[in-house]
Amino acid sequence: MGEVVGIPRALLYYHYYPMWKAFFESLGGTVVTSGETTRAILDAGIKVTVDEACLPVKVFHGHVLALAGKCDYVFVPRLVSVERRAFICPKFMGLPDMIRCNCSDAPRIIDSCINLSRTTREYVRAVLATGRMFTRSTLRILAAHRRGRAALTRYGRCLESGMTPDEAMAFMGVAPLSDELAQRAVAAASSTSGVARGGGGAANVVIGLVGHPYIIYDSFVSMNVIRRLREMGATVITADMLPWAVTEREAARFPKRVFWTIGRRLLGAGFHFLRSGTVHGCLHMSAFACGPESLIGDILEREAVRHRDVPFATITVDEHTGEAGVLTRLEAFVDVVTRRRKQ
């Protein structure tokens, strides 16, 4: 068995895990993840972080600690930018430093710096430097990178077909496959509308769900928002299920270009849900103490006022949020959406 690389199941795991896994495994490494978020993982993260840190960053710390003793390295990239003229939230830039400072028990860190804001040169250098931890062969590293990119493309197609990240990864065979996940993935892939349908509930409405992937797809952090909505009979569409061109076009309606990559995508998705008539309601889920969300949420609320025919609600989660409270709000929201639809 080669070197074991641990990938925390938090933050941009939901965007890039298939690519990272394919890359490290092509270089002979073995990849392990930290499992689903639990109360114990969150509590471990809270213990080592400052109060001001946002909930997803606290959760990430807990996942890193959960990997201690299970891997040789933990992958904590320093994500600065993943596209030209745009950036990822500054918390991602300091993540390796935060982990080093706060988690003395953490395994050795691979902190490749990903910065595509100006040129690809720095990115290529980072890929090669990371690959050289496993092999000296540049060709092998470049081939591993190509395999990673191909996995990411396949993953993006699965998401656009209406699968959640868990379903897409199960469908691709890059994550453990439970019977329930397999069924949901196949249902999503064969859905005629391209979007996974809700379960046997009574609502029969389509809800556009806007939120950072590491919030809405983390079943513990989001209090199972997607599953709950589906159980109420709603069909859920997220930003990742929309083509990139759609969210870019919608976000471009805002007079100033939003320079956070994920924030721009969320804004575009929110605008699309509110303006296009493709959903019956739009739900925004955000994390307490998130800087970018305070701006994106405010813009979306103002837009929602202009489109009163689409019910809009925001749910903010933090480490004290209780499942019962979220469930009550979800039920009330679906109720409003269903009644509005009947009217």
Ligand code: SF4
């Ligand atoms: S975008 Fe918000 S939730 Fe995400 S890491 Fe930054 S501050 Fe935290």
